[in-house]
Amino acid sequence: MPMTSTDAESILFSQARDWAAQDPDSATSAALSELVRQAESGVGAARQELADSFNGTLQFGTAGLRAALGPGPNRMNRVVVRRAAAGLAAFLSHAVGEVSPGTRPRAVVGYDARHNSDIFAEETAAIxxxxxxxxxxxxSALPTPLLAYAVRALDCDGGVMVTASHNPPQDNGYKVYLGRHAVEESGRGAQIVAPYDAGISARIDAVGPVDSIALAADGWTVLDPSIAADYQRATAALADPARFPSRDLRIVLTPMHGVGGETAVAVLNEAGFSDVTLVAEQAVPDPEFPTVSFPNPEEPGALDLALETAVRVDADIVLANDPDADRAAVAAKDPSTDAWRMLRGDEVGALLGAHIVARLAAGGEEKPDGVLANSVVSSRLLSRIAAAAGYAHEETLTGFKWISRVPGLLYGYEEALGYCVAPDLVRDKDGISAAVLIAELAATAKAGGKTIFDTLDELYLQHGLHASDQLSIRVANLGLLDAMMNRLRVSPPDSFGSSAVETFVDLADGTEHLPPTDGLLYLTRDQTRVIIRPSGTEPKLKCYLEVIKGVESAAELPEARQAARAALDQVLGDVREALGL
Structure with missing residues (x-):
């Protein structure tokens, strides 16, 4: 006999009451009981929220866990975190036992300043x-890169960072790193990739009732603040004042209400950059992120206060970290418009790549072997910079879990404001170490009477003007993402921007250099590139566009910029049409 809607509601309400009874958090237990009461009284919004909270179990993946805070198996809460910690502990115990029998597993836990992060971290340590x-x-609440640093510095088998990075204030997350005996050397201190996620997920699924999970009352070590001082010292030491001595740079810095401000200022000061102004309204960690609608430097309006501060103090550059400080954004006054603007991630990625090549060349020693890398959706400019300097270059799948694993990595980046400038120090994106080298290259340009935009123009004159743009389509129904991707597979476009498609790659089939991933790549006769893929973390379809225009002289740059912008606009229109928008 089929289940009626009344039966389904009765089961839902029963599941919710059972959850509330076993929830160790009195706040979420009370909130859930109230939600059930409202749903039973016929409040539609409460019924919908309750149904979503119990619509399956939050799935552990390569990004760990991330969701809205609240009661139920499909939310971030103490029950879900306890189960995740217990499952991860079982996974690590097994992994360490297989490789080094009799060795006591070792783990480190970090957290940001979001709601409940400290509680989730302490209960993980207890488990x-x-x-x-x-x-x-x-x-204390510290940046994500510091946790990634600690995994290797303390020779741990595993690390947990409780953070939702730049998600909205109602979210939290649980990011996992592996190290020592739990993963191969290239993955030590890096975020997990498949099949580790599936192995951890299976162990979480095997965890019994939450009241069967043991929590120690004490016995873990709260690290001395010297761990942060060690990271700060090592990161500041990345600066090279002997070869790049200029420190005349007025910096405005915003940590975006996150945990990176104190660390970033300390590192910049120790590296010799003493003229740093914090955006006062965003300097102190605040889990509500009250001055921004979305705590992501990429979002429109997120840098408004920083730019206002920059104008007021007559700054040379704005540096912005996201709330857990693993990303870095850069803004400066563009001399072509005399207006402040944020640089695209690809622009900063190219500047950092060129600066790292220059640092290696300035060393005077024999050129080291090594690789520059970026994600497949990032600009092709870094590959040209690498080739001109005699370095190998690799493209990876999207995500630093892949970039950080490139053998011989010297530098890697992805267009979403993620940069790894010191893989021997932090095998992940790090917005603070990136800020040091951004400051160094900007001060060097200023000392030569130039801006970072002039430095970019020099790269364009050598390698061609690379211009990129994005189109993101947010959907309410995840099924629409599959429908749009299927539409493109069934009826692939034959041109973009009046240039015929010469190469079409369905990335789901994998390539010689990339494992399979859901995405489509188009390359046209004039080297326009379009990549379309579903986001791995949000209900979005993301389209990445890049055009390249050759330039012979500085005088041609203004016209080349206009031509590139016009070409991108035409390609954007073609992409919209191909998607049926």
Whole structure:
């Protein structure tokens, strides 16, 4: 006999009551009981929220866990986190036991300043300790790169960072790193990739009732603040004042209400950049992110206060970190318009790549072997910079979990404001170490009477003007993403921007250099490139566009910019048409 809607509601309400009864958090338990009461009273919004909260279990993937805070198996809460910690502990115990029998597993746990991050972190430490681990807990709310640093510095088998990065204030997350005996050398201190995610997920699924999970009352080590000082010292030491001595740079810095401000200022100061003004309204960690609608430097309006501060203090550059400080944004006054603007991630990625090549060349020693890398959706300019300097270049799938694993990596970036300038220090994107080298290259340009835009123009004169843009389509129904991708596979476009498609690659089939991933790549006769893929973290279809215009002299740059913008606009229109928008 088929289940009626009344039966389904009765089961839903029963599941919710059972959850509230076993929830160790009195706040979420009370909130859930109230939600059930409202739903039973016929409040539609409460019924919908309740149904979504119990619509399956939050799935652990390569990005760990990330969701809205709240009661239920499809939200971030103490029950879900306890189960995740217990499952991860079982995974690590097994992994360490296989490789080094008898070795006590070691793990480190960090957290940001979001709602409940400290609670989730401490309970994770308690569960690891009860499982027999040597467990370290970060001394305070600190940036994600510091946790990634600690995994290797403390020679840990695993690391957990409780953060939702630049998500809205109602979210939190649980990011996992592996190290020492739990992963191959290239993955130590890096975010997980398949099949590790599936292995951890299976262990989480096997965890029994939440009241069967043991939590130690004590026994873990709260790390001394010297762990942050060690990271700061090592990161500041990335600067090379002997070969790039200029420190005349007025910087405005915003941590976007996150945890990076104190660390970033300390590192920049220690690297010799003393003229740093924090955006006062965004300097102190605040889980509500009250001055921005979305705490992501890429979002429109997010840098408004920083730009206002820059104008007021007559700054040379704005540096912005996202709330957990693993990303870095840059803004400066464009001399062609005399207006401040944020640089695209690809522009900063090229500037950093060229600066790192220049640093290596200035060293005077024999050129080191090594690789420059970026994600497949990032600009092709870095590959030309690498080739001109005699370095290998690799493209990877999207995400630093792939970039950081490139053998021999010297530098890697992705267009979404992620940069790894010191892979021996932090095997992940790091917005603070990136800020040091951005400041160094900007001060060097200023000392030569130039801006970072002039430095970019020099790269364009050598390698061609690379111009990029994006189209993001947010959907309410994830099924629409599959429908749009299927539409393109069934009826592939034959041209973009009046240039015929010469190469079409369905990335789901994999390539010689890339494992399979859901995405489509088009390359036209005039080297216009279009890549379309579903986002891995949001209900969005993302389209990445790039055009290249050759330039012979500086005088041709203004016209080349206009031509590139016109070409991108035409390609944007063609992409919209191909998607049926």
């Amino acid at each position: 690891f300790t009860a499982a027999g681990f040597e467990t370290f807990l970060m001394p």
